[in-house]
Amino acid sequence: MKLARVGFAITVVSFVLLAGVYVRAFAFTPIEAAQGPAQKIFYIHMPAAVWTEIAVILLGIAGIFFLFLKDKRLDRFAEASAEVGTALGAVVLGTGPIWGKTVWGTWWAWEPRLTLFLLLFLLLVGYLILRGAVTDDVLRPRYAAVLGICCMIVVPFVHLSVYMFRGLHPDPVVIKPSRPSLPPEMLLTLGLSFAVFTLLYIGFVAQRVALARLREESGHA
Amino acid sequence: MSDLWRDAWTLARKDLLIEYRSRTAFLSAAVFTVLVLLVFVFGRDPTAVAAVDLAPSALWVTFTFAAMLALNRAFQLELENQAFDGLLLSPASRWSLFLGKLVGNLVFVGSIEALGLPLFVLFFNVSLGTSLFPLIGVLALATVGFVAVGTLFSAMAIRTRFAELMLPVLLLPFVLPPLMWAAQATTALLAARPLSEIRGSLYFLAAYDIVFVTVSILLFPFLVEE
Amino acid sequence: MLRAESLRHAFGAARALDDVSFTLTAGRTLVVFGPNGAGKTTLLRVLAGLIKPQAGAVYLEGGRSAVGWIGHHAHLYGHLTVLENLQFWGALYGLRRVEAERRAVDVLTRLGLADRAGQVVRTLSRGQLQRAAIARALIHDPAVLLLDEPFTGLDLAAAAEFRHLLAELAGRGRVLVMATHNVEEGVELATDVAFQLAGRFVRLEPRGGRGAAAIAEDYRRTVTGV
Numbered sequence: 001m002k003l004a005r006v007g008f009a010i011t012v013v014s015f016v017l018l019a020g021v022y023v024r025a026f027a028f029t030p031i032e033a034a035q036g037p038a039q040k041i042f043y044i045h046m047p048a049a050v051w052t053e054i055a056v057i058l059l060g061i062a063g064i065f066f067l068f069l070k071d072k073r074l075d076r077f078a079e080a081s082a083e084v085g086t087a088l089g090a091v092v093l094g095t096g097p098i099w100g101k102t103v104w105g106t107w108w109a110w111e112p113r114l115t116l117f118l119l120l121f122l123l124l125v126g127y128l129i130l131r132g133a134v135t136d137d138v139l140r141p142r143y144a145a146v147l148g149i150c151c152m153i154v155v156p157f158v159h160l161s162v163y164m165f166r167g168l169h170p171d172p173v174v175i176k177p178s179r180p181s182l183p184p185e186m187l188l189t190l191g192l193s194f195a196v197f198t199l200l201y202i203g204f205v206a207q208r209v210a211l212a213r214l215r216e217e218s219g220h221a
Numbered sequence: 222m223s224d225l226w227r228d229a230w231t232l233a234r235k236d237l238l239i240e241y242r243s244r245t246a247f248l249s250a251a252v253f254t255v256l257v258l259l260v261f262v263f264g265r266d267p268t269a270v271a272a273v274d275l276a277p278s279a280l281w282v283t284f285t286f287a288a289m290l291a292l293n294r295a296f297q298l299e300l301e302n303q304a305f306d307g308l309l310l311s312p313a314s315r316w317s318l319f320l321g322k323l324v325g326n327l328v329f330v331g332s333i334e335a336l337g338l339p340l341f342v343l344f345f346n347v348s349l350g351t352s353l354f355p356l357i358g359v360l361a362l363a364t365v366g367f368v369a370v371g372t373l374f375s376a377m378a379i380r381t382r383f384a385e386l387m388l389p390v391l392l393l394p395f396v397l398p399p400l401m402w403a404a405q406a407t408t409a410l411l412a413a414r415p416l417s418e419i420r421g422s423l424y425f426l427a428a429y430d431i432v433f434v435t436v437s438i439l440l441f442p443f444l445v446e447e
Numbered sequence: 448m449l450r451a452e453s454l455r456h457a458f459g460a461a462r463a464l465d466d467v468s469f470t471l472t473a474g475r476t477l478v479v480f481g482p483n484g485a486g487k488t489t490l491l492r493v494l495a496g497l498i499k500p501q502a503g504a505v506y507l508e509g510g511r512s513a514v515g516w517i518g519h520h521a522h523l524y525g526h527l528t529v530l531e532n533l534q535f536w537g538a539l540y541g542l543r544r545v546e547a548e549r550r551a552v553d554v555l556t557r558l559g560l561a562d563r564a565g566q567v568v569r570t571l572s573r574g575q576l577q578r579a580a581i582a583r584a585l586i587h588d589p590a591v592l593l594l595d596e597p598f599t600g601l602d603l604a605a606a607a608e609f610r611h612l613l614a615e616l617a618g619r620g621r622v623l624v625m626a627t628h629n630v631e632e633g634v635e636l637a638t639d640v641a642f643q644l645a646g647r648f649v650r651l652e653p654r655g656g657r658g659a660a661a662i663a664e665d666y667r668r669t670v671t672g673v
Contacts, residue, residue, distance in 0.1 A: 067443050122394040129390055133381035137459075143377045146440045147391065150370065153436055154395050157429055161398035231538045235524070242526040242567075298524075307522030307583075310495055311539040312511045447498045 003213070007206030014199040021193045039103075043189055045095040047197035048088045049113075052120055053155065055085025055201075059127065060152020063145035072216075073209075075141035078148055080208035082127050084201055089121035112162040119158050123151045225320065228313040232321025236295060237328060246294050247332065250287050254337045257283040262344050276345040277407040281363075281400055283337060288330045288364070289389050292371040295322040296379045305445075315442035323372045323437070330368055334360055352410040355419070359410070362426040363403035366433050370395045373437040376444050395433075402426050448472055449591055449622050454493055454503035456486075457646075463489035464500065465646035469639075473590070476623040476636050480666055481643035487626035490643070491518075491593045494624060507591060512540055515589030517597045521580035525569035529560065529579050532568060533586050540587035547586070554582045558612070574605055581612070592616060594625040598632045610636065630663040642669050 025043050062078040065071070096114055097107045108114065127147055134140040240247060261279035265272070299305040308318055338360070342349060349356065371392050378388040402422040409419050449471045456464040463486035471477055481487050492498045494505055495514050507513065516522075523532045530551055537547030555561045558578045563571065571579060577600070584592070594613075598606050613636050617623050625633050634640070634654070640662060642650040649669055654662070 119394050119397060126391045126394060130377065130381070130387070133383070133387055134377075135382075136380070139380060142443055143380075146373070146377070146443055149440060150373070150395065150433075150436065153432065154398065157398040157425070157432075160425055161401040228539060231535065235527070235535045238531065239524055239526045302522075302524050303520040304522045304524060306497065306518075306520065307516070307536070308539075309497055310511065310514065310516050311536070312541065313539050447492075 003206055004210035007203050007208075007210060010199055010203030010206065012203075014196050014203055017196045017199065018193070021189065021196055024192065025189050039099075041095050041099045043193040045092060045099060046190065047194040048091040048095070049117060050194070051197055051201050052085050052089040052092055052117065052124075055081045055088065056120055056123060056155055057152050059085070059124075059148035060150075063148035063152070066141060066145045067149075072141070075144065076209045076212040077205065078144060079131060079212060080205040082124050082131075082148075083208055084204045086121065086124040086128060087204075088197075088201070089117060089124055092117050093121055115162040116158055119162070120155070123154070127151060225314060225317045228317035229320035229324055232308075232313070232318065233324040233328065236298065236321070236325035239298060240294075240325075240329065246291060247329065250291050250329075250333050251336055253290060254283055254287045254333055255340060257286060258337065258340055258344055272345045273347060273411055276341070276347055276411055277404050279345065280337075280341050280407060281404050283341070284330075284334055284360075284364075285367070285396060285400065287333050287337070288367065289371065289392065291329050291333065292326055292368070292375045292392075293379055293384055293388055294329070295326050295372060296376050297384070300379055309445060315445060316438050318445070319372065319376075319438055319441035322376075323369060323434075326368050326372050327365065330364055331361075334364065347411055349411075350413070352413065355416060356407065356410050359403050359406045359419070359423070359426070362423065362430060363399045366399045366426065366430040367392075367396050369430070369434040369437045373441060373444075376441065399426055399429050402429075448506070448508040449494065449624070450506040451490075451494065452504045452506070454490070454500045454505070456489060456493060456498065456500045456502075458489075462486070462646040464493065464503075467503075467643075467646070467648050469641070469648070469651055471622045471624070471639070473620040473622060474617070475638045476617045476625070477639045477641060478633050478637035479624065479626045479641045479643050480628065480630060480662075481626075482628055482670070485643045486646040487628075487643055488595055489646075491516075491595050491624065491626055494591075495593055509590055512587065513590040515584040515587070515592045516595070517581060517584045517592065518595035519599065521568075521576055522583060523568045523576070523579055526567065528565050528567050529555065529571070529582070530564040532579070533582060536583050537586045542587060550586055550588070551582070554585050558582055573600070574602075577601065577605070581609075585616075589621070591622045591624070594623065596627055597625065598627065598629065606632070630666055631659050634659045634662050642666055644670065 021043065022040075025040050058081045059078050062074045062081065066074040066078065093114075096117070100109065100114075101107050127144065130147055131140060131144050134143055258279060261275060261283070265275055296305075299308065309315075338357075341347070371388070374391045374395075375384075375388055378384045378391065381387045402425050406419040406422040406426075451467055451469050454464045454467040456462075461484075465486075467490060469477065479487050479490065489498065493500050494507065495516060496505070496507070496511055522536075523529075524535070527535070530548070533551035533555070534544065534547050537550065538544070542550065552561065552564070555564055558581060560575060560578050560582060563575060563579070568576065568579065598609065601609060610633065613623065613625075613633065617636055623636070625636070627633060635658070637654045640650070640652060640654045640657075641648050642665075650665070657665070
């Protein structure tokens with residue numbers, strides 16, 4: 001089916017591009033002074049983190065539209081977005097400690113950004129668990145939409161509360177009020193990586209939505 | 222507008238009357254509260270950890286879990302008596318149905334807290350003095366937000382297979398922000414810090430409450446319409 | 448006054464309502480016959496306002512306050528007494544406390560349950576529970592009564608008594624809509640008769656003095672196509 005093939009193509013292309021980004025990251029981007037080569041994990045870690053959070057926000061937006069428009073496609077999109085978001089969140093929570101161990105000497109620390117992503121991950125997992133636990137086909141999308149909206153709304157509150165745990169995580173170097181303080185080569189690599197992750201997200205979601213449609217048509221849920 | 226509150230109160234009163242008659246849920250939650258507090262007391266190594274350091278965690282963990290036991294009760298009641306359709310048939314609006322359950326839950330959880338707080342003071346030997354009222358304020362603010370979201374989620378949880386487990390799984394990530402603010406404020410209050418230090422946490426708690434009470438009321442009708 | 452216009456509603460592929468229309472003025476009783484799955488319950492739920500139909504509209508004078516429902520569930524809370532239940536439902540329908548109590552006593556007396564007013568619902572016998580459920584449906588004096596297979600589980604004596612009660616209620620200018628799969632059960636009460644098959648009203652006509660046997664024969668012929 002067309003969507004699945006397009007999605008698959010996009011995914012393959014993005015993985016190739018991701019490899020390309022990493023070649024660039026290692027061969028053509030300078031090594032960061034304070035952190036050494038381990039810093040290069042940043043090029044995966046940060047775009048994955050941004051997209052995890054975007055996935056949660058999209059969950060809420062899709063939910064709002066679904067409650068009013070009742071279009072099943074919005075629900076399929078929300079489900080796909082949640083699954084991809086969870087996978088990306090796992091990447092963040094996986095690469096974070098690896099980076100942490102090499103740079104700070106500790107696998108985990110209770111500091112703002114890691115805690116934030118742990119909570120985002122738990123929100124997404126909770127969403128998927130609810131979807132799995134509701135057997136009624138009419139109730140499931142509605143309940144999921146309501147939960148998705150609540151998840152989106154709680155995100156700013158989570159941001160506000162985790163800042164109590166100040167500490168080890170490097171301060172923002174890109175997303176902050178003044179100009180990004182990364183040197184141009186690093187910024188470019190990061191930008192490329194971010195673009196690739198965007199493609200990756202689209203590719204995965206497209207395939208997942210196609211899968212959901214196929215399942216529905218063949219009679220499963 | 223007055224209909225909204227009048228119907229909500231009619232519902233809440235009915236729930237509380239039923240609870241008073243059957244009493245099992247309240248007693249279980251009360252006993253649970255005492256037991257969890259005891260776990261904290263006996264789980265502590267007195268030489269390593271001072272009571273006052275453990276106190277805020279003990280308070281909030283206890284109340285969080287005891288409250289979660291109570292939340293499913295509100296809608297479970299309707300399911301057991303198969304009366305929910307009757308409520309939907311009545312002229313009461315869906316908002317007042319939710320509000321009624323929310324008020325009932327608040328009274329229930331509030332009673333558990335009213336029971337647990339003196340025990341907490343006793344077991345952990347905390348001297349409250351002038352911080353009693355601010356502490357009650359923090360307790361109230363944190364409880365309202367938590368119970369609002371919890372009431373909304375329990376309406377969904379009771380329709381799943383493992384309702385008792387589903388509610389905590391869904392609710393806990395939502396409870397962590399108010400929990401963090403409440404714990405910070407409690408620690409400050411127990412250390413007799415000036416009230417100005419906790420003002421930030423109080424504002425955040427209040428904002429959370431306003432947002433989530435509103436959102437819960439607005440979203441509830443979507444859960445029950447057919 | 449109750450009017451249905453081109454009601455359509457489907458659950459997935461199953462058509463529960465297929466272009467159903469009718470108008471009933473005060474004093475008329477419509478009995479809807481049909482096999483299980485014909486959509487009779489869905490029709491009642493749409494008329495009551497529990498389901499919003501996918502197409503078409505319902506006009507019911509007085510809104511939800513004017514509707515009484517008698518169905519498979521009693522909509523009574525087991526831990527409360529009969530009187531407390533009636534007071535609760537009365538309050539939801541806008542009755543003041545004193546008024547609700549007066550009406551409750553009134554309707555309980557008519558149903559022969561006056562001495563059970565203070566009894567907890569859990570302890571009522573099956574027949575008493577049924578009568579209490581009817582009392583609950585009538586407490587707010589609804590202008591429209593919707594009955595979903597109300598004779599289920601009633602023995603011959605109780606059924607006769609119930610028929611007598613319905614005749615009394617119908618005669619007072621109310622609109623009654625009753626769904627049943629058993630022709631014997633209420634056909635004498637009907638002023639209008641409908642046969643519903645797969646969501647459609649294949650016949651909708653005044654009863655015109657026909658008795659149970661004649662209607663049963665008509666029904667059989669319509670269903671088997673012979």
